[in-house]
Amino acid sequence: MSVQPVVPEAPSARSPYFSEEHEMLRAQVRRFVETEVKPHGEKWEKDGFVPRDVLRRMGELGFFGIRYPAEYGGSEMDELATVVLSEELGRSTFGGFAITALVHTDMASVHIANAGTPAQKAAHMEDIVAGRKICAVAVTEPDAGSDVKGIRTTARRDGDHFVLNGAKMFITNGVHADLYCVAAKTAPDARPSQSVTMFLVEKGTPGFTVSRALDKHGWRCSDTAELSFQDCRVPAENILGQEGRGFYAIMSNFQNERLTIGAMAMGESQAALDLTLDYVTTRKAFGAPLFDKQAIRQRLAMLSSKVEAGRQLVYHAGWLAAQKVDCVREVSMVKAYCGELVNEVMYSCLQFHGGMGYMRESAIERMTRDARVQAIGGGATEVMLEEVAKRLAR
Structure with a gap:
């Protein structure tokens, strides 16, 4: 039956x-x-x-x-x-x-x-x-991703302007954006947390160029770029917030960014499960739908349980944030757990699609490539787990 x-x-x-x-x-x-x-x-x-x-x-x-x-x-x-x-x-x-x-x-x-x-x-x-x-946000550099204090792009004061020099890497919307929120060091000799300032740089500003569009493993319809600043003069009035307080602005918004990525990952995971459920109930092997195979339906059941757990973790962290409660621990859990889980879901769902899952014409193939970066961008899993670990004893 x-x-x-x-x-x-x-x-x-x-x-x-x-x-x-x-x-x-x-x-x-x-x-x-x-x-x-x-x-x-x-x-x-x-x-x-x-x-x-x-x-x-x-x-x-x-x-x-x-x-x-x-x-x-x-x-x-x-x-x-x-x-x-x-x-x-x-x-x-x-x-x-x-x-x-x-x-x-x-x-x-x-x-x-x-x-x-x-x-x-x-x-x-x-x-x-x-x-x-x-808009695009330009913080990441070739040697400074999650390590915001390690950025090397500089902004030197020159009268009523700042002169920016440096490069940014892996910038989403980097090719086609109109406004760029750029992190640069304005006080290289200051404490790392007090040396970074955020600037608003508009497309077309002399000295600011898109070095190249990057060719990515996934997220193919997201334009991603390397940016270059060579003696780029930006009016001092383009500082976002206070000079020397950029590190805190970046770290503060990381919570929103990580919650966003976690919620996105759970939406992707649910879509993958829906696609796979539809596939295994219509695709027949050995005379019966794949869903009749106990191993397949039980793995899907477990994945569905994990996704529900991840979704509820995201919802709870979002509720805490809406209540203005300190939720760095919970949001870090969201980013670590959901970033890894979406990859686990995609791997299994592609497997259940068999050879068709490996074809570029298959949605699950594209989704599997797209998911890989979500354990990296916005704070790698290892960085997130350290944030959680630091708060376990509290």
Whole structure:
């Protein structure tokens, strides 16, 4: 007798964390993904970037302003709204598309929203929320990723300007962004935590160039670049926040970035399980659907359990963040656990697709490549586990 799988209801329907407003956002994002992302994502993968008209459409729908003030066109929602957006974009199955949008909303533009002067916000925030200006954050360097204190790009004061020299690597949205939030050392002799300043650098600033677009293993429709600053003169008024306080701004936003990546990973994991469940219930081997094989359905059951655990960890950390509770430990757990789990899920789901899973025409093949970086970017698993370990005795 064949075992018939039961397709679960939407995970959020059982969650006590989300309000009606959150669920309305979830439904709206899910509709957008189904109608305006999935039909075109393969072309974006080939082109190597997400078209600007798609990003402007997301701005028109309000997706880029869910956390920002109403005066700029935002919705003034909380961290749980970010979780909803990230999870649903992850479910699109196009990780490059999801990260393009989420870097803009939750990793780059936040430096302007949180630390920008009134003049900076007036000049840029409405366009950021509307998707007319896309943002990138330039912190990572060839020898300084998670080690923010190790950056080498410098910014030397010269009258009412700073002169930037250095290079940035692995910068998402690096080719096509309009605004770059750039970390540079303004006081090389100061304590490492007090030597970094964030600058707002606009595309076209003399001395600032995109050295090259990078060819990646996954996230193919996310444009990623190496940036170069050679005697790039930036007005002192373009400092974001206080001089010498950039390290703290970066570390503070890491929590939001890691929560975002964790939620995205759980959306991707659920989408992979859904695809695989559909495949193993229709694909027959030895005279019966693959789902009839105990080994397969039990592994899927265990993966589903782990994803549910990861999802609830993300929801709880998002709720803690929304309550303004110190949740560095929980968010670090999210990044470590979900970054590893999404890779475990993809590996098994590709295996269950057999030879078809290894073909470029298969969604699961693309998703497996996309997932690999999520145990690296935003804080490698090993770094995250150290953050958790430091807090175990508290």
